[in-house]
Amino acid sequence: MSKFSYAAGLLxxxxxxxILISQxxxxxxxxxxxxxKDRIEQAIEPFDSLKVTTAYPLPVKTVEAKEQxxxxxxxxxxxxxxxxxxxxxxxxxxxxxxxxxxxxxxHSDIQLNHGLGRNQLTCNECHAIENxxxxxxxxxxxxxxxxxxxxxxxxxxxxxxDWLGGAHGKRETYxxxxxxxxxxxSCHNPHSPAFPTKMPATYSLPLDE
Amino acid sequence: MDSGNNQIEKMQTENMPEKKSSRRDFxxxxxxxxxxxxxxxxxxxxxxxxxxxxxxxxxxxYFKKHYRLMTQEEKDATVTRLxxxxxxxxxxxxxxxxxxxxxQVLFGYAFNISRCKGYMDxxxxxxxxxxxxxxxxxxxxxxxxxxPGQLDPSAGDGQxxxxxxxxxxxxxxxxxxxxxNAPCIKACPTKATWREPDxxxxxxxxxxxxxxxxxxxxxxxxxxxxxxxxxxxxxxxxLNQHYLGNRMRMKGVMEKCTFCxxxxxxxxxxxxxxxxxxxxxxxxxLLDPNSEIRFVLKNKKVFRFKEDLGTEPKxxxxxD
Numbered sequence: 001m002s003k004f005s006y007a008a009g010l011l012x013x014x015x016x017x018x019i020l021i022s023q024x025x026x027x028x029x030x031x032x033x034x035x036x037k038d039r040i041e042q043a044i045e046p047f048d049s050l051k052v053t054t055a056y057p058l059p060v061k062t063v064e065a066k067e068q069x070x071x072x073x074x075x076x077x078x079x080x081x082x083x084x085x086x087x088x089x090x091x092x093x094x095x096x097x098x099x100x101x102x103x104x105x106x107h108s109d110i111q112l113n114h115g116l117g118r119n120q121l122t123c124n125e126c127h128a129i130e131n132x133x134x135x136x137x138x139x140x141x142x143x144x145x146x147x148x149x150x151x152x153x154x155x156x157x158x159x160x161x162d163w164l165g166g167a168h169g170k171r172e173t174y175x176x177x178x179x180x181x182x183x184x185x186s187c188h189n190p191h192s193p194a195f196p197t198k199m200p201a202t203y204s205l206p207l208d209e
Numbered sequence: 210m211d212s213g214n215n216q217i218e219k220m221q222t223e224n225m226p227e228k229k230s231s232r233r234d235f236x237x238x239x240x241x242x243x244x245x246x247x248x249x250x251x252x253x254x255x256x257x258x259x260x261x262x263x264x265x266x267x268x269x270x271y272f273k274k275h276y277r278l279m280t281q282e283e284k285d286a287t288v289t290r291l292x293x294x295x296x297x298x299x300x301x302x303x304x305x306x307x308x309x310x311x312x313q314v315l316f317g318y319a320f321n322i323s324r325c326k327g328y329m330d331x332x333x334x335x336x337x338x339x340x341x342x343x344x345x346x347x348x349x350x351x352x353x354x355x356x357p358g359q360l361d362p363s364a365g366d367g368q369x370x371x372x373x374x375x376x377x378x379x380x381x382x383x384x385x386x387x388x389x390n391a392p393c394i395k396a397c398p399t400k401a402t403w404r405e406p407d408x409x410x411x412x413x414x415x416x417x418x419x420x421x422x423x424x425x426x427x428x429x430x431x432x433x434x435x436x437x438x439x440x441x442x443x444x445x446x447x448l449n450q451h452y453l454g455n456r457m458r459m460k461g462v463m464e465k466c467t468f469c470x471x472x473x474x475x476x477x478x479x480x481x482x483x484x485x486x487x488x489x490x491x492x493x494x495l496l497d498p499n500s501e502i503r504f505v506l507k508n509k510k511v512f513r514f515k516e517d518l519g520t521e522p523k524x525x526x527x528x529d
Contacts, residue, residue, distance in 0.1 A: 036389040036521045039315070040495045040506065047313050047497035055476030070499045162529070166501025167321070167509055170488040175500075176476035187488065195487060197372040200329040202336075204351035204367030207383070207430040 055177030062180055063146045069164045074179035077172065077186050079145045086145070088132035113192040126151060126190070152184045263297045266290045276413040276452065277403065281307075288452060295457070299443065305450045308474045310407035316468050316523065317408070317495035318482075319505045320382050323528040325489040327352055327373035327380035334484030335384075338469060339455040340447055342439035349433070349466040350384045350481050362514075363430075382490075384481070385410065385431035385466035386514065386522030396426035402463070408495075408523055409468050411453040419461035428515055429522070432465045468492075495523065 049055070061078040080086050091097070115121045128136035135143040135151050143151045153160030162168035169187065172180045184190070273279070273287050284307040295303045332350045341347040353365025355378060362381050374380070387410050394402055394410065401416035402423055424432045438460045450456040451471035458464050469479035473492075477483070482490040493500035505511065509527040516522075 036315075036495075036523060040317075040503070043313075043315075043496035044498055045313070045496075046499050047494050049476075049494070049497065052311060052476035070504065072499060158529075162508075165504035165508060166491060166493075167319075167505045167527070168324075168488060168529075170482070170485065170490070171478065171501065173478060173483060174476050175473065175478050175493050182488075187486065195326055195374075197374060198328065199371075200327055200352075200369065200373055201333040202329050202348075203370065204329070204332065204348060204353065205346070206367060207351070207363045 049176040050178070052176035055174040057178065058173055058180065060172065060180075066147055066150065067164060069166070069179065072179070074181060076146070076149070076181055076183045079148060079183055079185050082185075083145065086133075092132035110191050113194070114190070146183075148190070149184050152190075259297055263294065266294050266297075270294070270415070273415070275400070275416050277400075284452070291452075291456065299446075299457075301443065301446055301448060303446075303448045303450050303456070305452055305456050306471060306474075307452050310405050310409075310474065313494075313496050315408045315495040316387070316473060317493065317502045317506075317525070318387075318468070318479075318523065319491040319502055319509075319511065319525045319527050321489040321491070321528065322379055322381055322526050324487050325352070325380040325382060326487050327354055327369070327378075328486060330484045330486055331382065331481035331490065334480040335466075337445065338447055338472070338480035339467075340439070340441050340450075340457060342435065342437075343442070343445075344440045345436065347433050347435075347439070347464075350382055352380055352382045354378050355381050360512075360514075381526070382481075383429065383431075383514070384524075386429055386520075386524035387466075387468060389521035389523060390519060392426040392428065392518075392520060393423035393432060396422040398422065405453075405470075407474075409453075409470055409473075410465075411467055411470065412463055412465065413453070414456070414458050414462045414464070417462040419463070421463065423463055428518055428520065432463050435460055435462055435464060 061081055062075040063078050065074050065076050085091070112120070112123075125138075126135050128134050128142060131142065133145075135145060135148060137143060137151055137154055149160060149163065159168050163181075163184070166181075169182050169184075172182060174180070188195075270287065270290055274283060276284070279287070288305045288307050291305050292303055295301055329352050332348055332352060335341070335350045336343075336348060339349060341349065351362075351367055353362040353367045354369045354373075354375070355362070355365040357377060357379065359365065360381075362383050365381060369375075387404075387408055389404070389408070391404060391410050394404060398420060399416055399418055401414075401418070402410065402412045404410050419434070421434055424434060435458050439458050441457075446457075447455060449471055451467075451474070454467045454470035469477070469481075472483075473479055478492050479490075482492045491501050491505050493502035495502060495506075497503065505527055506525065509529075511525040511527045513522050513525055
């Protein structure tokens, strides 16, 4: 009798051990057993980022982009209200300008440094001669200032592809909510698009300190 | 025999919580009474003064649970106490959030090493957002100037003091990589640090004992220790705080990057990504196939730092 109960106890103990081990395995491995890469690859259901209700529209002027990103529509920051003295045709019309007002109206502050070496661009390669309120591409197509990415992308097509997907440029303030991204001209000065050299904001200590 | 022993143990564990809580309540009541009594003596029998209130709140705080074991009511209660304490001790009106993770969200980060110019605006934004100690110059984010061919930031120079970018150098940022298989979590003896369901590795500052095992365990130098009480000028304190994020730390606890949990759980970008003027920092939901970060992982050359360690960091470097 005692032998029987001993055997039963042993069996019970073994069973408990097996259950414990299997539990431990699932508990420690539930997210970790598959690598994070597998988990990402398996996630094919689009996330409704409008669910994040705290990502509300920003108080900045945006326009609906004329292109798609990964099958969806998005917005870009508006450009026209950032240009001082827009519309250009207020000055660029048939009327004469007095010489003494000339200094105020010429764009003497613009440093043109776009294009390398002998391929420097000139004004009229982007600005339309006939209609100063729009940009123009090499095929003569008119492009709105708010959609300058259509013009920039004619040469910088690799950057544009990355920008559409999200590897170039950046979103405005939110990762969630409606997709609002910066326009080319939000970060780059179109007349001198390379980033300037400047002093860093601070410094970093070595890693092991 | 065995099963009998098990049963006794089981009974004991079942009885434990009740016993423990009654002892806890007893101690708490005693201590509050003692605090009120002693404060009453000092201020001459006048109850309800700020000093008494502060002491009472501190006692309550001392006996609170681990964040993960708290019910929502208990979380709200401790947040209210901490807000009141900040008002009493520093005279500031902070809002401490205990917002939980969103479902179907796993945060990930990508850093473009061919586009970063080393301006370090991200470092400065992080210091201000997260109320980092100004005296010892604590930083979560670090940027290193690197020679071509190097891919180990410990060989880079972070203390450059010249105009950037320099020709033929590149810039590499490091911070906490929020590993899925994080060694720091395994090293913690008090379970004061853990990974949240949205992938952020956080610390319960009130449960950290300051042993710094996690600091030694992290292969990425991602963690910082408070050797003294952090000092932040009163008018520079960020009042939008999170319990697991940028609320004021104290002497003797660990802290680290939390992907700006107080911002990202509200749908905002982390402060570093928001401040970057070059667009080198991409942040988003790894479980969303339409997110920017997924585009980077799918279309760019990406790598992770020390991938061979199997820590599974959720921070990728990429180049154009």
